[in-house]
Amino acid sequence: MDATVLYSETFLAFATYATIAVVKMMLMAPLTAYLRLTRQVFANMEDTKLLNPAEDKKLVRVDPDVERVRRCHQNDLENILPFVVVGLFYALTEPTPSTALFHFRVFVGSRIGHTVAYLLPLPQPCRALCWATGVATTLSMAFRVLGATLHL
Amino acid sequence: MDATVLYSETFLAFATYATIAVVKMMLMAPLTAYLRLTRQVFANMEDTKLLNPAEDKKLVRVDPDVERVRRCHQNDLENILPFVVVGLFYALTEPTPSTALFHFRVFVGSRIGHTVAYLLPLPQPCRALCWATGVATTLSMAFRVLGATLHL
Amino acid sequence: MDATVLYSETFLAFATYATIAVVKMMLMAPLTAYLRLTRQVFANMEDTKLLNPAEDKKLVRVDPDVERVRRCHQNDLENILPFVVVGLFYALTEPTPSTALFHFRVFVGSRIGHTVAYLLPLPQPCRALCWATGVATTLSMAFRVLGATLHL
Numbered sequence: 151m152d153a154t155v156l157y158s159e160t161f162l163a164f165a166t167y168a169t170i171a172v173v174k175m176m177l178m179a180p181l182t183a184y185l186r187l188t189r190q191v192f193a194n195m196e197d198t199k200l201l202n203p204a205e206d207k208k209l210v211r212v213d214p215d216v217e218r219v220r221r222c223h224q225n226d227l228e229n230i231l232p233f234v235v236v237g238l239f240y241a242l243t244e245p246t247p248s249t250a251l252f253h254f255r256v257f258v259g260s261r262i263g264h265t266v267a268y269l270l271p272l273p274q275p276c277r278a279l280c281w282a283t284g285v286a287t288t289l290s291m292a293f294r295v296l297g298a299t300l301h302l
Numbered sequence: 303m304d305a306t307v308l309y310s311e312t313f314l315a316f317a318t319y320a321t322i323a324v325v326k327m328m329l330m331a332p333l334t335a336y337l338r339l340t341r342q343v344f345a346n347m348e349d350t351k352l353l354n355p356a357e358d359k360k361l362v363r364v365d366p367d368v369e370r371v372r373r374c375h376q377n378d379l380e381n382i383l384p385f386v387v388v389g390l391f392y393a394l395t396e397p398t399p400s401t402a403l404f405h406f407r408v409f410v411g412s413r414i415g416h417t418v419a420y421l422l423p424l425p426q427p428c429r430a431l432c433w434a435t436g437v438a439t440t441l442s443m444a445f446r447v448l449g450a451t452l453h454l
Numbered sequence: 455m456d457a458t459v460l461y462s463e464t465f466l467a468f469a470t471y472a473t474i475a476v477v478k479m480m481l482m483a484p485l486t487a488y489l490r491l492t493r494q495v496f497a498n499m500e501d502t503k504l505l506n507p508a509e510d511k512k513l514v515r516v517d518p519d520v521e522r523v524r525r526c527h528q529n530d531l532e533n534i535l536p537f538v539v540v541g542l543f544y545a546l547t548e549p550t551p552s553t554a555l556f557h558f559r560v561f562v563g564s565r566i567g568h569t570v571a572y573l574l575p576l577p578q579p580c581r582a583l584c585w586a587t588g589v590a591t592t593l594s595m596a597f598r599v600l601g602a603t604l605h606l
Contacts, residue, residue: 155460156307156394162453165391169447172384176437179380193373196423200430221497227379227531228483232476234387235538239469242460274504278487285480295473301466308459308546314605317543321599324536328589331532335582345525348575352582379531386539 155242160250164241167254171230171261178223178265185216222268225281226261233257233288240291243298253287260284307394312402316393319406323382323413330375330417337368374420377433378413385409385440392443395450405439412436459546464554468545471558475534475565482527482569489520526572529585530565537561537592544595547602557591564588 155161185191191213192198198209237257241250260283267277307313337343343365344350350361389409393402412435419429459465489495495517496502502513541561545554568584570576 159453162451165394165447165451166453169388169391169444169451172387173441173444176380176384176440179433179437194370194423196426196429200426218498223380227383228480228527231383231387231531231535232480235476235535236473239473242469271498271500274500277500278504281483285483288480289477292473292477295469299466299469299473301463301470311605314603317546317599317603318605321540321543321596321603324539325593325596328532328536328592331585331589346522346575348578348581352578375532379535383535383539 155244158241158244159247160245161241163247163251163254164237167258168234168237171233171258174258174261174265175223175226175230178219178226182216182219182223185213185219189213189216191216218268218271222265225264225268229264229281229284229288230261233284233291236288236292236295239295239299243295245294253291257284257287260287307396310393310396311399312397313393315399315403315406316389319410320386320389323385323410326410326413326417327375327378327382330371330378334368334371334375337365337371341365341368343368370420370423374417377416377420381416381433381436381440382413385436385443388440388444388447391447391451395447397446405443409436409439412439459548462545462548463551464549465545467551467555467558468541471562472538472541475537475562478562478565478569479527479530479534482523482530486520486523486527489517489523493517493520495520522572522575526569529568529572533568533585533588533592534565537588537595540592540596540599543599543603547599549598557595561588561591564591 186193186197187200190198190201190209191211192209195207195210198206201209237254240253245253260280264277264280264284266272267280271277338345338349339352342350342353342361343363344361347359347362350358353361389406392405397405412432416429416432416436418424419432423429490497490501491504494502494505494513495515496513499511499514502510505513541558544557549557564584564587568581568588571581571584575581
């Protein structure tokens with residue numbers, strides 16, 4: 151492992167794909183906000199004032215579509231953040247650039263597929279397969295990291 | 303991009319602000335625990351024994367103030383962790399130190415403002431503006447990262 | 455701080471323990487999926503089709519054991535990801551290797567103990583002590599990071 155890895159082709163590719171995945175994850179929040187405002191479904195009393203001058207208790211409620219977007223966002227947190235952590239160590243182990251690129255592309259593709267499958271929604275097992283692909287990619291990288299760095 | 307970035311002024315500032323933001327996020331958990339114990343509101347049956355020798359089913363319930371702190375904690379996870387990921391790559395692109403410091407300060411300030419606005423709570427759109435400022439800061443850094451490293 | 459830290463003994467140990475902690479966290483998702491399928495408890499309408507050809511509204515419901523695993527997963531997100539962020543900076547401050555190893559081992563041990571205590575469940579305060587040990591480890595590392603890098 152060499153410090154010049156930080157400007158290797160693999161690390162630059164990792165920075166690109168990790169940033170795309172994280173920005174994709176962040177976009178779930180404006181989508182939630184958009185649905186909350188258009189459907190008038192709020193989680194906090196004070197938020198109802200964003201629409202009406204008087205606060206309205208009835209607008210603090212739960213909506214199935216808002217909850218769907220929130221579950222999708224939560225699933226991103228549970229999968230994209232582990233990818234970023236494991237991928238960072240993986241990029242530092244100097245893998246073959248083409249193998250590394252393959253992992254990064256499959257992961258980001260699987261997460262975009264997961265979001266599409268969750269939000270439309272597509273019939274199962276579309277979403278389950280996208281999710282499993284992402285998990286398999288991260289575990290494959292974790293396997294290599296543990297093999298290369300094992301230091302208990 | 304050079305490996306000495308790891309001890310550049312920008313990287314040290316990033317380490318400082320990212321650590322402050324993460325520690326701030328971690329403090330939401332003791333606050334939740336404090337409210338759960340003082341208001342006797344628990345999520346698990348076995349937790350009720352922390353107060354009474356006999357477990358009490360009625361104490362496993364939901365409280366609006368506990369849920370407020372938990373939503374604030376969740377919002378931190380959804381915003382501070384992306385900042386840390388994008389900010390790490392951003393610090394490695396060797397931005398102008400003053401520009402980088404400006405991003406880090408605005409982000410951490412916006413998250414402290416967000417927590418204050420969420421917990422008091424302040425009238426909207428205080429919280430919405432703090433949240434949007436943090437998102438804008440992270441997206442601005444992501445934009446530079448993608449411009450500097452793009453490697454698909 | 456020197457760029458060769460990336461292949462120091464401490465950094466390799468950090469990569470190992472952080473990967474183990476993140477993989478442990480990821481395993482909560484298959485456990486949730488397993489419980490959802492065996493107990494027929496789903497969060498989405500389309501998921502019920504994974505078992506029956508006809509979608510069944512009654513299977514979209516909440517189950518206390520599934521919620522327990524999900525709370526454990528959420529607690530991992532709230533604790534393991536901060537450990538990874540703070541630990542990364544900590545490993546870059548070139549701590550004494552034995553002190554660093556002690557922090558990493560105590561943290562990963564406390565999180566495995568936390569999961570066991572949450573899922574069985576063990577009587578309190580087992581889980582509370584495991585959680586507090588993990589938080590104390592991360593805060594101890596954060597304290598050293600802020601002392602070594604402070605750059606506001």
